[in-house]
Every structure is written in structure tokens, then in C-alpha cells.
Amino acid sequence: MPDDNDTLLDVRDLKTHFFTDEGVVKAVDGVNLSLKRGQTLCVVGESGCGKSVTARSILRIVPAPGRIVSGEISFRGRHGDRIDLARMNPRGRDIRNIRGREISMIFQEPMSSLSPVHTIGSQLMEAILLHLPVSKGEARKRAVSLLDLVGIPRASEQLDAYSFELSGGMRQRAMIAIALACEPQLLIADEPTTALDVTTQANILDLIRELQEDSGMSVLFITHDLSVVAEIADEVVVMYLGRDVESGDVDTIFHNPKHPYTRALLQSIPRYDSLAGERLYSLKGTVPHPFSRPAGCPFHPRCDDVIAGQCNTNDPQRYSISAGHSVRCLLYAAEENRSVVDTPA
Amino acid sequence: MDFEINPPSESSRPLLEVRNLHMRFPIKRGMFRRTVGFVKAVNDVSFSIRLGETLSLVGESGCGKTTTGRCIVRVYSPSAGSIQYQADEGESVDLAQLDSRALRPYRRQIRMIFQDPFSSLNPRLPILQIVGESLKVHGIASGSELEDRVALLLERVGLRPEYIRRYPHAFSGGERQRIGIARALALNPKLIVADEAVSALDVSVQAQILNLMQDLQEEFNLTYLFIAHDLSVVEHISHRVAVMYVGKIVELASTDALFSKPLHPYTEALLSAVPKPDPRLRNSGARIRLEGEVADPSNPPSGCYFHPRCPYAQDRCRHEEPAAREIRHDHWVACHFAEELELRGFEAIGSSPRMGQAR
Numbered sequence: 148m149p150d151d152n153d154t155l156l157d158v159r160d161l162k163t164h165f166f167t168d169e170g171v172v173k174a175v176d177g178v179n180l181s182l183k184r185g186q187t188l189c190v191v192g193e194s195g196c197g198k199s200v201t202a203r204s205i206l207r208i209v210p211a212p213g214r215i216v217s218g219e220i221s222f223r224g225r226h227g228d229r230i231d232l233a234r235m236n237p238r239g240r241d242i243r244n245i246r247g248r249e250i251s252m253i254f255q256e257p258m259s260s261l262s263p264v265h266t267i268g269s270q271l272m273e274a275i276l277l278h279l280p281v282s283k284g285e286a287r288k289r290a291v292s293l294l295d296l297v298g299i300p301r302a303s304e305q306l307d308a309y310s311f312e313l314s315g316g317m318r319q320r321a322m323i324a325i326a327l328a329c330e331p332q333l334l335i336a337d338e339p340t341t342a343l344d345v346t347t348q349a350n351i352l353d354l355i356r357e358l359q360e361d362s363g364m365s366v367l368f369i370t371h372d373l374s375v376v377a378e379i380a381d382e383v384v385v386m387y388l389g390r391d392v393e394s395g396d397v398d399t400i401f402h403n404p405k406h407p408y409t410r411a412l413l414q415s416i417p418r419y420d421s422l423a424g425e426r427l428y429s430l431k432g433t434v435p436h437p438f439s440r441p442a443g444c445p446f447h448p449r450c451d452d453v454i455a456g457q458c459n460t461n462d463p464q465r466y467s468i469s470a471g472h473s474v475r476c477l478l479y480a481a482e483e484n485r486s487v488v489d490t491p492a
Numbered sequence: 493m494d495f496e497i498n499p500p501s502e503s504s505r506p507l508l509e510v511r512n513l514h515m516r517f518p519i520k521r522g523m524f525r526r527t528v529g530f531v532k533a534v535n536d537v538s539f540s541i542r543l544g545e546t547l548s549l550v551g552e553s554g555c556g557k558t559t560t561g562r563c564i565v566r567v568y569s570p571s572a573g574s575i576q577y578q579a580d581e582g583e584s585v586d587l588a589q590l591d592s593r594a595l596r597p598y599r600r601q602i603r604m605i606f607q608d609p610f611s612s613l614n615p616r617l618p619i620l621q622i623v624g625e626s627l628k629v630h631g632i633a634s635g636s637e638l639e640d641r642v643a644l645l646l647e648r649v650g651l652r653p654e655y656i657r658r659y660p661h662a663f664s665g666g667e668r669q670r671i672g673i674a675r676a677l678a679l680n681p682k683l684i685v686a687d688e689a690v691s692a693l694d695v696s697v698q699a700q701i702l703n704l705m706q707d708l709q710e711e712f713n714l715t716y717l718f719i720a721h722d723l724s725v726v727e728h729i730s731h732r733v734a735v736m737y738v739g740k741i742v743e744l745a746s747t748d749a750l751f752s753k754p755l756h757p758y759t760e761a762l763l764s765a766v767p768k769p770d771p772r773l774r775n776s777g778a779r780i781r782l783e784g785e786v787a788d789p790s791n792p793p794s795g796c797y798f799h800p801r802c803p804y805a806q807d808r809c810r811h812e813e814p815a816a817r818e819i820r821h822d823h824w825v826a827c828h829f830a831e832e833l834e835l836r837g838f839e840a841i842g843s844s845p846r847m848g849q850a851r
């Protein structure tokens with residue numbers, strides 16, 4: 148485990164499973180990620196690959212019948228102490244002091260996290276008063292400056308607005324203001340722009356970037372949209388069926404991708420320079436049902452580069468391509484000088 | 493392999509001509525549900541769709557794309573305007589004037605596919621009935637013949653024919669969208685209105701469905717009205733593009749012209765907001781930040797509806813509404829200053845190289 152001061156969050160071999168009546172859903176089944184202070188890490192993958200469950204595992208808000216079955220979520224607290232969030236009691240006092248204070252989360256649908264019966268101002272002040280030792284008057288001042296910070300016009304008037312009175316983009320801004328109320332070290336953003344128009348999306352991405360530059364917070368940004376990743380990520384983790392299949396810095400992932408799944412995703416994006424009538428690259432098949440997870444490499448039934456007799460039986464480990472770039476694919480197992488990225492047994 | 497196809501030329505006859513289309517929804521208030529105003533969802537829209545082409549409608553949510561599509565398939569009766577449809581050689585009808593009985597023969601020729609394949613398929617019906625319903629209703633096939641036709645349709649959209657007895661819940665999002673397409677194809681339609689048909693799909697599934705739609709277009713000479721808000725998808729699939737803002741078309745041109753040389757400030761702003769799938773193009777060509785909110789279609793601004801947000805607005809824009817003019821050949825725009833402004837296209841803002849191919 149890296150113990151440098153720079154690493155804020157280090158997730159190792161996280162497994163979160165849902166024990167349903169029909170069987171076990173291995174929603175997250177071996178995820179590793181590492182996030183440095185002041186950086187943005189994007190987790191990208193298609194729907195159902197386990198992005199949201201990964202985020203919820205970190206905050207310990209996985210709904211029943213799901214639970215973390217193994218792995219480590221090492222977080223460096225405000226006072227420099229390293230804590231393993233995976234071992235905390237999800238209803239305990241310790242994690243409650245972290246949620247909202249050190250780690251905040253925003254969601255795709257702001258209405259699900261904003262109260263319809265309280266004004267934006269009272270929700271903001273509640274978040275401030277819960278964690279910070281300030282008076283009501285000070286909390287109110289801070290609430291106004293937060294709304295101002297996230298670009299809500301006429302901030303002091305909007306304190307008395309209800310969430311349903313705001314447009315989609317303004318609601319998203321209000322939710323961000325609440326998430327930032329206590330200057331968290333880590334902001335987890337789960338598809339925060341997916342439901343927005345491109346113009347509003349661009350403004351929200353700019354906002355997150357600016358807030359990050361000013362405050363030095365880290366951002367774990369979850370999205371299915373590779374163009375958004377290209378726009379804001381420093382580091383990227385590509386997920387497929389509950390696993391990280393490739394991790395690296397954003398330039399490497401877009402310009403030197405190694406995993407067949409990453410490459411397929413990149414080729415599926417419509418490109419500006421395509422010829423009239425040109426067809427897009429398309430992956431064969433569909434993501435398998437969680438109960439019929441393929442043996443060996445889980446991607447093998449859809450992979451163009453499948454190695455017969457190997458990929459359907461051997462489960463690939465994470466192979467290191469270069470510093471900070473790792474791939475779970477047997478194509479890179481045989482090559483010389485390749486080391487397996489260590490994961491705790 | 494040669495991918496070039498000939499886009500339908502301007503000389504090819506229009507399959508559909510929409511003229512001065514209006515659709516207003518009443519706003520009702522109070523105990524007696526009195527009408528206190530109107531949402532002008534579609535406000536004097538004119539365009540034509542050429543046989544065999546894909547025309548896209550783009551714009552921010554609420555600008556009237558879906559309402560335009562629903563007027564054409566006559567889910568709505570337009571408040572005003574005409575929708576001339578070329579049924580067969582020579583014969584032309586105004587769909588806007590027809591009652592539901594007179595519309596029946598045309599309902600077979602103009603079909604709609606929807607964004608949400610989950611809610612648009614009846615969960616209690618097997619695929620055989622969902623896809624075959626229209627064949628039965630129109631008395632075209634029944635019994636084992638119906639089964640054969642549905643099986644063929646499923647095969648054509650890339651689904652296994654033995655799926656005809658399954659129910660929608662057994663299918664993934666992409667598969668349900670294929671079912672929706674099979675259902676639309678059943679009666680050999682000429683025009684398909686695809687309303688955000690790929691918007692909810694993951695990128696790899698989206699690629700499969702876009703390819704399928706292009707294959708079907710070539711095979712059956714289908715015409716598409718493609719409604720979408722993702723400009724990269726629109727750029728890929730369309731021959732021409734119409735940009736809507738608050739119920740009006742502000743620009744209409746060939747895809748190339750619109751993306752490389754936009755003439756309307758709103759188009760320029762939209763193009764500049766699209767994130768490029770390449771981190772090396774980040775922030776290249778500073779983005780145009782649109783301030784303020786989209787106007788309310790029940791209470792639009794004076795003059796040019798875009799003037800409160802337009803970085804180029806002048807006094808005239810506040811008083812005088814710009815008319816749509818053909819400024820370049822086949823390139824229509826509604827802006828007073830379209831000739832003078834030097835707007836930036838997608839390329840100037842940054843395009844993406846071919847990625848993911850070299851190992």
C-alpha cells in the first residue's frame with residue numbers, strides 16, 4: 148500500500164456482492180483505484196459494470212442485500228491518519244463524520260438528493276451546521292457565498308427557493324453547493340451531467356474544474372461517456388463486469404489503449420472525420436447477465452483478440468505495461484519484463 | 493470496402509413537406525381549469541424531408557423536437573400549418589387535415605421509434621404480438637404466416653427468430669430497441685421518425701443500432717427524421733440537420749456545411765459545447781459559454797428569441813424577429829447578421845483523430 152502523503156484514496160481489490168434470492172450478483176468483483184490529492188479520477192464503463200456500487204461502497208451506503216465482502220478502502224483523513232473505510236461500521240459515528248465532511252457525493256438526478264419540502268437555503272445551512280462549529284448567522288452567510296460560488300444568480304434570494312422551482316442545471320449547481328458545504332477532501336460525482344443538455348453539461352464540467360483548482364479537492368468522477376472523460380480526467384479506470392480492466396493516465400488511455408475492451412469502446416464513438424455512410428466499429432454480443440458471468444476472462448465471448456484455450460479458462464491478473472498503466476488481459480501476460488501489479492492476497 | 497453512399501441530392505423529390513407548422517398546448521390554471529396562456533411548443537416551423545435521406549432535428553431539451561415528430565406521425569393534431577406527404581407517385585396529401593379514418597393508410601407508411609424501449613413495449617405481450625400487431629390490425633397476416641413474418645423481421649434486426657415467444661423483460665436495452673425497430677418495419681414504412689432512439693444506450697450498443705439503421709436505410713430506401721441531442725451521433729448519421737431553438741428552426745443545412753461553417757450563433761455555441769473524445773483537444777478553441785437559460789416557450793422574448801443569450805446581439809435583435817433566409821445554396825438561417833458574422837465550426841474547435849486502433 149502506498150503510504151505517500153499524496154494519495155488520498157486507495158482502493159484495493161474491492162468486492163461488493165448482492166445476496167439476492169435468485170443468487171449472488173458480483174456487482175464489484177475486484178476493483179483497484181488510486182486517487183491523488185487535487186486530481187480527477189474517472190471511472191468509465193457501460194451501464195451495470197459496477198461504477199455506482201463502487202462509489203457507494205466507498206461512502207458505505209451500499210443498499211441491502213449488498214455488502215462489501217473483501218478488499219480495502221484506504222482513505223487519508225484530514226489529520227493525516229490512514230483509515231480503512233471498508234472496515235468501518237456503515238451505521239457508525241466514524242463513517243458519519245466522514246460523509247459530507249470529508250467525502251461528499253453528487254448524483255445524476257439532483258431531485259433524489261434534494262428535499263422537496265425544504266428550501267435550498269435550509270438544506271445548505273443544515274449541512275454546514277452539522278459539521279462545522281459556526282453560528283446560524285455565519286452559516287447563512289456561508290450558504291449565500293456557496294450559491295454564489297457555484298454560479299447561481301441572485302444567491303441571497305435563491306436561499307428561499309425550493310428545488311422544484313429551479314431548472315435542471317441550477318438544481319445540479321445547488322446540489323454541488325450542498326456537497327461542497329464543508330470543503331470535503333473528496334467529491335464523488337456519479338454521472339452528474341448525464342441528464343443535462345450539452346451546453347449545461349459544459350458549464351457544470353467547467354464549474355467542477357474551477358472549484359477543484361481553487362480548493363485542491365480530489366474528484367472521483369463516474370461516467371459512461373468517454374468524451375466527458377477526455378474533457379476532465381487526469382487518471383482513468385475502465386470497468387467491465389465489476390472489474391477494472393485497464394487503468395492509466397488519460398492520455399495513455401486515449402492514445403495508447405491496450406485492453407481490447409477499451410479499444411472497442413473508443414472505436415465505437417462516432418467521430419467527426421467519418422466518411423458518409425461509414426459504419427461504426429461495433430462490439431459483438433451484449434454484456435452478459437450477472438448470473439452468467441463467463442469463466443476465465445469475463446470479456447472473452449466478445450473479444451476479437453481472444454486466445455483460444457487460454458482466455459476461456461485463465462482469469463487475467465493486472466499486468467503492468469508501464470508506471471501507472473495496467474491491464475487485465477492475457478495478451479500482455481507472456482511479454483517479458485511484465486510484472487503483475489501486486490494486489491493483497 | 494467502399495463506404496461512400498450518395499446522399500440524396502436536392503433534386504430528389506421531398507417525401508414530406510412541413511409548412512408553417514404550429515403546435516400550441518393550453519396552460520390551464522385555477523379551479524375551473526381556465527386557459528391562461530399557451531406553450532408554443534412548435535412555432536412556425538417549415539422544412540422538407542427528401543426521399544431516402546436522414547434529416548436530424550437537434551437542440552436543447554424543450555425546444556420542440558418531440559412535438560414536431562408527434563405532429564408528423566399525427567399523435568397530435570397541429571394547431572396550424574400543413575404536412576404534405578407524397579404517398580405514391582403523384583399523389584400528395586396534407587396529413588394535418590386528415591381525420592383518424594382518413595389517416596389510416598398513412599399510419600402504415602410513417603412509423604415512430606422511441607427513446608425508451610422499456611416503456612414503449614407492453615410488458616404483458618410476447619414479442620410475436622408486439623412486432624406482429626400492426627400486421628394483424630391491417631389484415632396483412634395471421635396464424636403461421638404471421639409467425640413467419642415476425643421471425644423474418646427479428647432476423648433482419650439481428651435478433652434470434654426463436655425469441656418470438658419471449659416477453660420484453662427478458663431483453664437488454666439494445667435488444668428492446670431492436671424489437672422497437674422490427675415493429676416499426678413490419679408494414680414496410682417509408683418514413684421513420686426516430687425520437688432519441690439511441691440516446692439512452694451505451695456507446696457500444698448505440699454503435700450497433702446506428703449501424704443497423706444505416707443498413708436498413710440502404711436496403712429499403714428508408715427516410716429518417718432523426719431526433720437527437722447528441723451532436724456527434726447526429727454528425728455521423730445525418731445528411732442534413734435542422735437546429736431548433738424555442739419552437740423554431742434557426743438553421744438548416746447539409747451536415748457538412750452546418751458542422752464546418754455554421755451561420756447561426758446558437759449553432760456555433762452548441763457545437764462548441766460538445767466534448768471531444770480526445771484529451772489533447774481539451775480547451776482547444778475557447779468554448780462559447782451560453783449565459784442564462786433557454787427561453788420559456790409560453791413567454792418568449794421579443795425579436796430574435798436567442799437575443800438574451802447571444803454574444804453577437806445588437807439593438808435590432810431585440811425588436812425585429814429574423815426571417816429564415818437561404819444565404820448559401822441549400823443553407824437556411826434565421827439571423828439578421830448571418831452574412832457578417834464569422835462563426836467557428838466543429839473543426840476549428842477541434843476534431844478527434846482515429847483512436848483505439850493501433851496497439
Ligand SMILES: Nc1ncnc2c1ncn2[C@@H]1O[C@H](COP(=O)(O)OP(=O)(O)O)[C@@H](O)[C@H]1O
Nearest residue numbers: 165172174193194195196197198199200210437
Ligand atoms: N440493490 C441491488 N440489488 C441487486 N443487484 C444490484 C443492486 N444494485 C446494483 N445491482 C447490480 O450491480 C451491478 C452494478 O450496478 P451499478 O454499480 O449500478 O452499475 P453502473 O453504475 O456501472 O451502471 C448491476 O448488475 C446491478 O444490477
Ligand SMILES: Nc1ncnc2c1ncn2[C@@H]1O[C@H](COP(=O)(O)OP(=O)(O)O)[C@@H](O)[C@H]1O
Nearest residue numbers: 517531533552553554555556557558559560789
Ligand atoms: N403534451 C404537452 N402539454 C403541454 N406542454 C407540452 C406538451 N408536450 C410538450 N410540451 C412543452 O412543449 C415544449 C416542447 O417540448 P418537446 O417537444 O417535448 O421538446 P424536446 O423534444 O425538444 O425536448 C416544452 O416546453 C414542453 O414542456
Ligand code: SF4
Nearest residue numbers: 444447450458476477
Ligand atoms: S484476456 Fe483474452 S479474452 Fe480477455 S481481453 Fe485479453 S485477449 Fe481478450
Ligand code: SF4
Nearest residue numbers: 796799802809827828
Ligand atoms: S438575430 Fe441577433 S440575437 Fe438573433 S442570433 Fe442573430 S445576432 Fe444573435
Ligand SMILES: [Mg+2]
Nearest residue numbers: 198199200338
Ligand atoms: Mg450508475
Ligand SMILES: [Mg+2]
Nearest residue numbers: 557558559688
Ligand atoms: Mg424530446
